[in-house]
Amino acid sequence: MAMGSNLSFLGFFLLVVMGFGPITARSQLSSDFYAQSCPNAFSIVRCHVLSAIKNETRMAASLLRLHFHDCFVNGCDGSILLDGSDGEKFAFPNVNSVRGFDVVDSIKTALENECKGTVSCADILTIAAKYAVLFSGGPSWRVLLGRRDGLVANQSGANSGLPSPFDPIDTIISKFNAVGLNTTDVVALSGAHTIGLARCALFSNRLSNFSPTSSVDPTLDSNLAAELQSLCSSGDGNTTTALDRNSTDVFDNHYFQNLLNQKGLLSSDQGLFSSDEGIASTKSIVETYSNSTEKFFCDFANSMLRMGNISPLTGSQGQVRQNCRVVN
Numbered sequence: 001m002a003m004g005s006n007l008s009f010l011g012f013f014l015l016v017v018m019g020f021g022p023i024t025a026r027s028q029l030s031s032d033f034y035a036q037s038c039p040n041a042f043s044i045v046r047c048h049v050l051s052a053i054k055n056e057t058r059m060a061a062s063l064l065r066l067h068f069h070d071c072f073v074n075g076c077d078g079s080i081l082l083d084g085s086d087g088e089k090f091a092f093p094n095v096n097s098v099r100g101f102d103v104v105d106s107i108k109t110a111l112e113n114e115c116k117g118t119v120s121c122a123d124i125l126t127i128a129a130k131y132a133v134l135f136s137g138g139p140s141w142r143v144l145l146g147r148r149d150g151l152v153a154n155q156s157g158a159n160s161g162l163p164s165p166f167d168p169i170d171t172i173i174s175k176f177n178a179v180g181l182n183t184t185d186v187v188a189l190s191g192a193h194t195i196g197l198a199r200c201a202l203f204s205n206r207l208s209n210f211s212p213t214s215s216v217d218p219t220l221d222s223n224l225a226a227e228l229q230s231l232c233s234s235g236d237g238n239t240t241t242a243l244d245r246n247s248t249d250v251f252d253n254h255y256f257q258n259l260l261n262q263k264g265l266l267s268s269d270q271g272l273f274s275s276d277e278g279i280a281s282t283k284s285i286v287e288t289y290s291n292s293t294e295k296f297f298c299d300f301a302n303s304m305l306r307m308g309n310i311s312p313l314t315g316s317q318g319q320v321r322q323n324c325r326v327v328n
């Protein structure tokens with residue numbers, strides 16, 4: 001009898017889950033997902049992120065970017081963390097570029113010691129990104145949790161799905177649309193470039209042989225252009241400089257003020273304000289954020305939640321990895 005009613009309960013449950021799968025997949029993430037199973041999850045991640053940033057300020061930027069590059073490829077499923085030469089780490093937008101994997105490992109080790117097999121690597125990236133922004137002086141928001149880890153990395157998906165700094169703004173918008181994000185998300189999330197560094201290889205296209213009519217990108221401030229030419233003159237494409245040279249380590253709205261002054265570093269930054277496609281779609285949002293830290297912070301937090309909701313694995317999909325670098 002008891003078994004029969006359990007089975008019919010299970011049948012009902014499956015009907016509900018399968019019938020409304022696409023809807024429940026979103027709503028299954030919750031802010032208190034680990035409240036019982038790992039109540040110290042937040043404080044453990046917070047402590048590790050804080051000490052990593054105290055050791056190296058840039059780590060805040062690197063951790064924030066990891067969450068973005070995870071979510072845009074097969075959803076937020078920790079796939080970027082998987083090792084292997086055919087993994088996402090070796091995709092063009094990531095190789096010699098994304099960093100922070102050791103910090104994620106140390107967080108994972110601490111969480112496994114505290115509550116084994118409970119907190120997914122995908123959720124670690126979500127929580128780490130939140131504290132990275134907070135400790136850099138940015139907004140705070142309540143993250144949604146309960147993602148599970150994917151079983152595969154997708155290198156070709158990373159190559160095709162992640163935006164490139166050489167993409168026209170319309171292409172960048174299309175890549176965001178492809179994962180359910182809109183033009184407001186493009187501009188708000190690009191504000192992440194208020195912290196962190198970029199390498200000469202990603203912006204030196206603007207510094208010489210730019211076009212048949214102009215050696216230097218005409219939408220780049222000429223003093224900044226000269227500084228960057230000097231910085232990159234050694235020819236080492238790995239030389240880095242700040243994405244927001246005004247307040248490199250502080251999460252503020254200066255990134256947008258820079259764009260008004262033609263001081264965006266990447267072509268994809270300045271294009272939000274200066275390109276023809278940008279003038280049609282993104283420029284007015286840049287102006288709004290340049291004038292209002294409050295509006296930028298509010299929209300950024302909302303867009304981070306929307307990005308964190310990209311195709312999560314939930315329920316019994318995927319797994320909770322024991323080591324973020326390999327599937328169990």
Ligand code: HEM
Pocket residue numbers: 058060061062063064065068096097098099163164165166172186189190192193195196197198199200202266268
């Ligand atoms: C809109 C399209 C975007 C493009 C084309 C783009 C491109 C880039 C590039 C080329 C770099 C420098 C990489 C290097 O030098 O190796 C970079 C760095 C960075 N990006 Fe983006 N990005 C975009 C959006 C985002 C978003 C949505 C976020 C996060 C919400 C983000 C966060 C960062 C951060 C924090 C860094 C600095 C990382 C560090 O210093 O380690 N980016 N991005």
Ligand SMILES: *[C@@H]1O[C@H](CO)[C@@H](O)[C@H](O)[C@H]1NC(C)=O
Pocket residue numbers: 052055056
């Ligand atoms: C501290 O940061 C440096 C880079 O600045 C890095 O080489 C080192 O591994 C970091 N140490 C810890 C304990 O994270």
Ligand SMILES: *[C@@H]1O[C@H](CO)[C@@H](O)[C@H](O)[C@H]1NC(C)=O
Pocket residue numbers: 074152153154156157158160161
């Ligand atoms: C990789 O990503 C592409 C583009 O999103 C997708 O079409 C493909 O199904 C993915 N492959 C795997 C193995 O997940």
Ligand SMILES: *[C@@H]1O[C@H](CO)[C@@H](O)[C@H](O)[C@H]1NC(C)=O
Pocket residue numbers: 182183184185
């Ligand atoms: C993007 O989506 C958000 C949330 O639904 C909405 O508030 C915003 O107006 C949208 N932006 C555009 C440009 O459609």
Ligand SMILES: *[C@@H]1O[C@H](CO)[C@@H](O)[C@H](O)[C@H]1NC(C)=O
Pocket residue numbers: 096201236237238
């Ligand atoms: C950057 O350094 C890596 C090795 O550290 C090297 O393989 C790569 O070619 C360099 N990239 C550029 C653009 O110079």
Ligand SMILES: *[C@@H]1O[C@H](CO)[C@@H](O)[C@H](O)[C@H]1NC(C)=O
Pocket residue numbers: 246254257258
């Ligand atoms: C950037 O720095 C300069 C000089 O310190 C200052 O005058 C300017 O207002 C700053 N701009 C922004 C956008 O913070």
Ligand SMILES: *[C@@H]1O[C@H](CO)[C@@H](O)[C@H](O)[C@H]1NC(C)=O
Pocket residue numbers: 287288290291
């Ligand atoms: C910023 O706000 C001020 C006052 O509301 C306004 O006069 C100015 O045009 C705005 N600037 C931009 C770039 O939107």
